Amino acid sequence: MTDFFSGIDKVRYAGPDSDAELAFRWYDPERVVMGKRLEEHLRFAVAYWHSFAWPGGDPFGGQTFERPWFADDMKAAKLKADVAFELFEILDAPFFCFHDADVRPEGATFAESRRNLEEIVDYFAGKMESSKTKLLWGTANLFSHRRWMAGAATNPDPDVFAYAAATVKSCMDATHKLGGQNYVLWGGREGYETLLNTDLGRESEQAGRFLSMVVEYKHKIGFPGTILIEPKPQEPTKHQYDYDVATVYGFLKRFGLENEVKVNIEQGHAILAGHSFEHEIALAASLGIFGSIDMNRNDYQSGWDTDQFPNNHSEVALAYYEILRAGGFTTGGTNFDAKLRRQSLDPVDLVAAHVGGMDVCARGLIAAAAMLEDGGLERMRAERYAGWDRPDAKAMLTSDLASIAARVEAENLDPQPRSGRQERLENWVNRFV
Amino acid sequence: MTDFFSGIDKVRYAGPDSDAELAFRWYDPERVVMGKRLEEHLRFAVAYWHSFAWPGGDPFGGQTFERPWFADDMKAAKLKADVAFELFEILDAPFFCFHDADVRPEGATFAESRRNLEEIVDYFAGKMESSKTKLLWGTANLFSHRRWMAGAATNPDPDVFAYAAATVKSCMDATHKLGGQNYVLWGGREGYETLLNTDLGRESEQAGRFLSMVVEYKHKIGFPGTILIEPKPQEPTKHQYDYDVATVYGFLKRFGLENEVKVNIEQGHAILAGHSFEHEIALAASLGIFGSIDMNRNDYQSGWDTDQFPNNHSEVALAYYEILRAGGFTTGGTNFDAKLRRQSLDPVDLVAAHVGGMDVCARGLIAAAAMLEDGGLERMRAERYAGWDRPDAKAMLTSDLASIAARVEAENLDPQPRSGRQERLENWVNRFV
Amino acid sequence: MTDFFSGIDKVRYAGPDSDAELAFRWYDPERVVMGKRLEEHLRFAVAYWHSFAWPGGDPFGGQTFERPWFADDMKAAKLKADVAFELFEILDAPFFCFHDADVRPEGATFAESRRNLEEIVDYFAGKMESSKTKLLWGTANLFSHRRWMAGAATNPDPDVFAYAAATVKSCMDATHKLGGQNYVLWGGREGYETLLNTDLGRESEQAGRFLSMVVEYKHKIGFPGTILIEPKPQEPTKHQYDYDVATVYGFLKRFGLENEVKVNIEQGHAILAGHSFEHEIALAASLGIFGSIDMNRNDYQSGWDTDQFPNNHSEVALAYYEILRAGGFTTGGTNFDAKLRRQSLDPVDLVAAHVGGMDVCARGLIAAAAMLEDGGLERMRAERYAGWDRPDAKAMLTSDLASIAARVEAENLDPQPRSGRQERLENWVNRFV
Amino acid sequence: MTDFFSGIDKVRYAGPDSDAELAFRWYDPERVVMGKRLEEHLRFAVAYWHSFAWPGGDPFGGQTFERPWFADDMKAAKLKADVAFELFEILDAPFFCFHDADVRPEGATFAESRRNLEEIVDYFAGKMESSKTKLLWGTANLFSHRRWMAGAATNPDPDVFAYAAATVKSCMDATHKLGGQNYVLWGGREGYETLLNTDLGRESEQAGRFLSMVVEYKHKIGFPGTILIEPKPQEPTKHQYDYDVATVYGFLKRFGLENEVKVNIEQGHAILAGHSFEHEIALAASLGIFGSIDMNRNDYQSGWDTDQFPNNHSEVALAYYEILRAGGFTTGGTNFDAKLRRQSLDPVDLVAAHVGGMDVCARGLIAAAAMLEDGGLERMRAERYAGWDRPDAKAMLTSDLASIAARVEAENLDPQPRSGRQERLENWVNRFV
Numbered sequence A, B, C, D: 001m002t003d004f005f006s007g008i009d010k011v012r013y014a015g016p017d018s019d020a021e022l023a024f025r026w027y028d029p030e031r032v033v034m035g036k037r038l039e040e041h042l043r044f045a046v047a048y049w050h051s052f053a054w055p056g057g058d059p060f061g062g063q064t065f066e067r068p069w070f071a072d073d074m075k076a077a078k079l080k081a082d083v084a085f086e087l088f089e090i091l092d093a094p095f096f097c098f099h100d101a102d103v104r105p106e107g108a109t110f111a112e113s114r115r116n117l118e119e120i121v122d123y124f125a126g127k128m129e130s131s132k133t134k135l136l137w138g139t140a141n142l143f144s145h146r147r148w149m150a151g152a153a154t155n156p157d158p159d160v161f162a163y164a165a166a167t168v169k170s171c172m173d174a175t176h177k178l179g180g181q182n183y184v185l186w187g188g189r190e191g192y193e194t195l196l197n198t199d200l201g202r203e204s205e206q207a208g209r210f211l212s213m214v215v216e217y218k219h220k221i222g223f224p225g226t227i228l229i230e231p232k233p234q235e236p237t238k239h240q241y242d243y244d245v246a247t248v249y250g251f252l253k254r255f256g257l258e259n260e261v262k263v264n265i266e267q268g269h270a271i272l273a274g275h276s277f278e279h280e281i282a283l284a285a286s287l288g289i290f291g292s293i294d295m296n297r298n299d300y301q302s303g304w305d306t307d308q309f310p311n312n313h314s315e316v317a318l319a320y321y322e323i324l325r326a327g328g329f330t331t332g333g334t335n336f337d338a339k340l341r342r343q344s345l346d347p348v349d350l351v352a353a354h355v356g357g358m359d360v361c362a363r364g365l366i367a368a369a370a371m372l373e374d375g376g377l378e379r380m381r382a383e384r385y386a387g388w389d390r391p392d393a394k395a396m397l398t399s400d401l402a403s404i405a406a407r408v409e410a411e412n413l414d415p416q417p418r419s420g421r422q423e424r425l426e427n428w429v430n431r432f433v
């Protein structure tokens, strides 16, 4: 036991009326809704990077956090792992997620970096023997080091592509060894700063081939998890290729990968791309590529990725409603790709942020389940499209313009609009949140 | 001759130093760049709707323009056509574009609306016999009438789908009859106001089938033009399905239409979707679906579609640079889907706005052609990717992660970043604009 | 009784568990919190314009609503008034608000418009004798008619200034006669489309003088209400002068009106200006100019003023928290400057939208009151600034840079940051909402 | 001479047709427009921080630049100064600007930091004896160190206020000693992350008193320069107090400082606040508080402060037009608060970026001067407001609502709108850019 969280006990469910600072008010892992325990529905994961590796900097200021493990050697890496697993224990977290760069010091060579990663993976594996916390997903950090500044798979330099390929292999190996349930690719540098120096066509061919290799390697090593792409429209680049769910879908179709790869949708990235979170989830579900979520909000009034813990259960309920409608998570889960505000210096802030986020999600999912079980929204949606269940309407879809036009004139069609009932539907939702 | 433009002569090229209010300073239709006359490069089109049908209203105010043809009968429609062709003549415009609702009064029934359209098409055809102005594209207004409020092809009511199909048929017939070079679909209501009442999957199936019918009808009637989708992310709806070029590409791939349909890209819509105009053009070109452009800017600081005439030749040059790199227009052209500001009440404003826009485009295209002929940008781009022309780099693309990783370690690769030279490239561009 | 709302009874409080479509679940007007009935706290007002005068149009489509009073004569105006007071009755609304243009037909001359207004004011006065519904505020529509297209008080044409002055006089007279508790000015056209034709200095002098005349007239007629400016940053203009609360404050200071005029803050306008609603309220309160609110949200992802009924009680709670901290409303209240979505065609939609909005506000205010009574947030806020209560800290504020610098060196000050506890504060709020 | 810029000669004016990479095409310092040399009009300044202290990091990646002076000691600080003055020489820059933190290593105590600053100031002073480059302004970095994370003057801890006061004193002393022409305050942390822990009223009192002390100290030491506030709406904070020019004006009025303090307006900050750059300049000029500019653009499509060198001369022309209309700079100038893109690794990139920026500004100013000398825009502006020059219009401004209303009815006023001529004005501008 380190003393980082000293004085902080395991957080337990205490009900909505508790006034303890560190108690779950809504997240009772054992509570069953729609036939499944909340823990199994929500599948919470702690993100290693923001919680343990981020120093609190922003574009105008440096480190604010002072953590005993902020050093660049294996000893510090192991101390960090000890503290991380202590947080998992405090939260009773079912999952965690990591990048290679979060968990091991960079080596002087690629081989040394890989060996460092392997040593930490063994250290994690040891800890996981006595921990309930599993690996939701692993991933490679292909954006922080200066070698990636002009892209990883889409770099103009083929040696960077090679370095990226080797890095991803090592991270897939690590994820596989630790029993990870998914492997994620976020292309933070796969985009451009200026179109003037960029060959879009070449870069997308590189990206397509890279992803194909990832899929091939998955099958080769028998990794049973899901390959996920995390879309984001911009930041750090001016323009990122995996802009949003629809863009990723087109990319997958182009390279024949739509049955091999799904998406990890982040609330903040959806917002940056001009969509609501629930839109991106519903769209991915309708296209058959919904995988997992990063449940961290952006401030609607900041034009960059603020990666805050969720704090509005009514919004969160709409997201879980779409997830439950789509059948819930399979290999995916609810990852908090969320960082403390840089002024939240204390260990208790780190715990409280997760507790608050988990509670907001639990409350949202409980409301979503109740809405789905109530059935009112789905009934009203079905009524709205009921006309399309008529045989003549279905037949029209296999018809042609000229025949339809003839019918419009013959029957003198003059369709009358009907109320979309938006406010009534919003009121309906408000009964449950 | 009507007297609407009385006192305004045909506008002629007078060179950059002219101080006439209504003269072309840059647009000399006969000037040859890159082996083609400017007129053939730019293929300007006047948009009927904004120029002749829009009354000057905005969300907080009503009509400001007082036009003698603002009435809802065939006589007014013909007067409007007379004035429109007078503007085409004043500008020596090679093309125009229209929606059905711009040119004919709505009838009491669909059949009457169709007959009204046919009568006007005949009237146009008569005028076009003695005019140089051709039809760049026709389209159907499936968004203004209340029947479309919840969508056209994606409406929950199959009768609205039918009405839309009949309408598009009539507009394709009109376009075909007038020798139109393209047919455009903009799905202004194909989207939603709230996800709560919307079935995304159902609606996209409807949209896919509708577009397939359009393509089938094109082949049936032997329409030689190109079918174009015009993407836009939102407004009037909260969320529109044809969000941007990447989204449309995914949609076309999904329904197997990527070789049948191209895109008409509007600058303002690109901006609303979070992209630069040149990005959308370059992306469409790289995906093989570039068709045509709507060259009207949005105010960067207004969050809605302001549809203003272009006024910054440096920006416009970057767009034409991508068009010229992609080989220039084939059936497409430069449409001004631009409206006067609602305070620009005078006939001379309408002429001056087009003259200014055409000049900005001509100046931009001339600069773009000079940049391309100079070759500097393309040389620097090629240098940046030169590593990928090495045989071992090409071979890597058919290799696999494990082999590449082995090589990274064996050769102890440590790729070093090279300058992206963005500011130097921007300076380069500034030599030409 | 008209039959517009036939079948719809007076809406009553039925508690959170009611499943009636038209019942208050949270708004129990008689419930006392912090020593005052909810009705007196919230002071709800129905807005005449959106609810009775807006036809459902948007920038790409025309009228969707079909109301029996959509005609331009006094008979229709009276039918509209009848229906409006029926809605007030159904909702048991304590207040309403109106513009001149909402309630009377435009006359052929100014004098006729004024007389029409006076006739309707008398009609209203008659109705108000037997109604509980009072006038929260009146205002003049100085933006819809084409005469205002280039501004009212800030118009380049002094005759428009005169017309605006006469209009405001007539509306102040009407408001006074009906016992209105405030008079509002929203400068929808007081701004510009292009700086190229605008003289900022001249226009702001005009605006300052105009507002001074309004204040002078208020005193002259003995109007006891509050004069309110409603800030908005843009739309319909590209740039509006009364941008936000801070801008209005500077304007008032410049013309010596900061003790005469307060602000009416709209949630949607706060958002468009880049602020949170609660920021604008807290700022106005700290500057002594808080007056009233327009409680209608904007869609965070639409770049224009969507004027929707509120639907997120957690957000609303933060706004009422600032209002309660500032002592609550005096002459101000909670106006719904909110319009139905244009697809919400049915009379029941209009009722349901208000019921839902009132419930969201009531729930938010109840939570806000509980937070304030709990005292936790204020205690933590006070703790954070406690250092400033030290005498030496207070003394420092009357000191000078050199003395302070000497002390910093003498005492070798090295202040250490303390946690801002943001996540813990957000969790605290979530106990109450 | 260091060898950092080896091989790069002093940059000279070579005219628009030069194809040298490093030549001025538009910036001929000796060219006289409107009676003044371009150098005297533009008053270019190089910013020390971005050009010499920024390591190339962004929120997702670390250092990309490798500079020999990246170390934290006085030796490195002097090497940095040597290179900086070499750049000034290469560019023949008339001015530079700096923060304390850019030029000296942070000491272990405040006193040591101050002494380090004094040592560097002496080093600068020595260099300036043989350099033409003067100090445009100095400033204090009150945002990077973790002590400022919750504000400087507005910090909840009075010791931080004290530390800030001492720091500003030392920077004002340094600026005074080096003959600086202005002293700037940018409140990067004077704002908040969450309103929940913030006392707006208290913090603004602190800020007002702090600024008053700065003004008092200026007078005490006889600093002849101008005190400038640089507004910015957000980033790094969620909300910054000095939001924009209008907000700063209100703040100055509140504390009686409107004749003592002016504004330094940054293009990128104007954009983030929802204004055009020229708006902010024109507004400041009309309020009598225009001081200086930071001429660095933001990418319109990135929601954060990208601080790029300007590259669009047409836009820049509109800004200089407002500056020239207001009489040009007095103590202010054109500072490039602009950073290289983080991929622009080479010394030549740093030079080229400045050369390009200076050329864009020179070209813009030349166009602006030509527009002003042409007089067309001002003539059209004056025509638009000509009615206000009528005696009866002037008289109306000292009249009252009731008298004006009586006249409106008596004269049956019915003012008719006139064209705002926006497109014609934009065309006019395009003759000159």
Ligand SMILES: [Co+2]
Residues within 6 Å of the ligand: A266, A268, A269, A305, A306, A307, A337
């Ligand atoms: Co993120």
Ligand SMILES: [Co+2]
Residues within 6 Å of the ligand: A230, A266, A294, A337
């Ligand atoms: Co994420």
Ligand SMILES: [Co+2]
Residues within 6 Å of the ligand: B266, B268, B269, B305, B306, B307, B337
């Ligand atoms: Co548009």
Ligand SMILES: [Co+2]
Residues within 6 Å of the ligand: B230, B266, B294, B337
């Ligand atoms: Co368009």
Ligand SMILES: [Co+2]
Residues within 6 Å of the ligand: C266, C268, C269, C305, C306, C307, C337
């Ligand atoms: Co509004």
Ligand SMILES: [Co+2]
Residues within 6 Å of the ligand: C230, C266, C294, C337
């Ligand atoms: Co309002």
Ligand SMILES: [Co+2]
Residues within 6 Å of the ligand: D266, D268, D269, D305, D307, D337
């Ligand atoms: Co900046």
Ligand SMILES: [Co+2]
Residues within 6 Å of the ligand: D230, D266, D294, D337
């Ligand atoms: Co700046």
